[in-house]
Amino acid sequence: MKPFPDYSQIKFQPLSSVWLSSKEIEIAVLRLDRLHPEISGNKWFKLKYNLEEAEKQKKSTILTFGGAWSNHIAATAAACNLQGFKSIGIIRGEQLLTPTLVEAKAKGMQPHFISREAYRRKDDEGFIRQLVHEFDDPYIIPEGGDNALGIKGCKEILAGVNQHEFSHLCCAVGTGTTLAGLIEIADPGIRIIGFPALKNAKYLIDKIRGDLSKNNESKSWQLNMDYHFGGFAKATPALTIFIHHFYDQYHIPLDFIYTGKMMYGTMDLVKNNYFPSGSRILAIHTGGLQGNRSLPETYKYLSQGN
Numbered sequence: 001m002k003p004f005p006d007y008s009q010i011k012f013q014p015l016s017s018v019w020l021s022s023k024e025i026e027i028a029v030l031r032l033d034r035l036h037p038e039i040s041g042n043k044w045f046k047l048k049y050n051l052e053e054a055e056k057q058k059k060s061t062i063l064t065f066g067g068a069w070s071n072h073i074a075a076t077a078a079a080c081n082l083q084g085f086k087s088i089g090i091i092r093g094e095q096l097l098t099p100t101l102v103e104a105k106a107k108g109m110q111p112h113f114i115s116r117e118a119y120r121r122k123d124d125e126g127f128i129r130q131l132v133h134e135f136d137d138p139y140i141i142p143e144g145g146d147n148a149l150g151i152k153g154c155k156e157i158l159a160g161v162n163q164h165e166f167s168h169l170c171c172a173v174g175t176g177t178t179l180a181g182l183i184e185i186a187d188p189g190i191r192i193i194g195f196p197a198l199k200n201a202k203y204l205i206d207k208i209r210g211d212l213s214k215n216n217e218s219k220s221w222q223l224n225m226d227y228h229f230g231g232f233a234k235a236t237p238a239l240t241i242f243i244h245h246f247y248d249q250y251h252i253p254l255d256f257i258y259t260g261k262m263m264y265g266t267m268d269l270v271k272n273n274y275f276p277s278g279s280r281i282l283a284i285h286t287g288g289l290q291g292n293r294s295l296p297e298t299y300k301y302l303s304q305g306n
């Protein structure tokens with residue numbers, strides 16, 4: 001396989017503002033979104049050990065799952081193209097060739113649409129067996145890269161971070177795979193806050209707890225459920241205005257599904273004096289900007305990165 005990016009080279013971007021200084025809060029953004037133009041953000045980390053395992057098992061094809069705008073589908077198609085795998089995307093819902101899927105196809109991914117109803121069975125053993133048979137024994141990666149090897153890869157997100165420099169870590173949460181990896185690798189003194197991008201996300205607490213290895217019981221982590229903005233892929237005017245303002249002020253594009261909500265939540269907690277003065281926060285930019293192409297024209301400048 002081709003070498004993976006050097007994760008220790010990921011850049012931080014400190015946010016400098018009079019307001020943050022007056023609160024005596026420092027925030028730095030870890031720009032995973034700039035890791036690779038197509039294999040964006042946390043998705044590279046989740047794929048890394050899965051692709052290595054697929055190679056070990058001598059599989060030539062990767063099969064995975066996602067929606068028509070999925071960052072995971074986009075990243076998997078690009079990573080498989082780069083590493084010489086064929087790829088199959090089991091896509092939820094109606095046949096709709098979004099820019100995400102057009103690009104995935106151009107990278108060699110074969111999209112296979114199934115109904116939302118059928119998609120609900122994506123983790124069922126019987127359904128998986130059927131797919132393995134139908135698609136000639138591919139290596140299966142669950143939706144969102146959510147498995148033990150995905151977590152293993154996410155433990156490398158902080159490879160270039162000197163954790164002593166930070167008191168808090170903030171990260172967006174979908175499946176919780178990324179957060180689990182971060183909790184595993186975090187120093188015991190650091191406080192980790194996950195911001196679920198979906199509504200009714202309480203189940204994630206037990207899921208993440210179950211994903212952690214035993215020696216993490218003393219780690220300080222929590223999920224803040226207050227910033228889902230109506231649910232997965234939903235947004236409110238307050239959120240979209242925030243994303244525009246954030247770009248104007250710091251020149252960092254955020255996606256409206258994950259990182260916009262995480263950053264809004266972080267800033268709002270600063271506003272409400274949640275963080276003690278002197279806090280040094282590391283906000284993880286998990287990427288996902290390609291998904292902004294689903295937004296109206298005025299937002300599209302945010303989908304390219306910078």
Ligand SMILES: *Cc1c(COP(=O)(O)O)cnc(C)c1O
Nearest residue numbers: 174175176177178258286287288
């Ligand atoms: C997929 C994704 C997440 C969610 O990661 P999980 O490991 O599923 O919690 C967060 N941010 C962005 C930008 C993503 O694309």
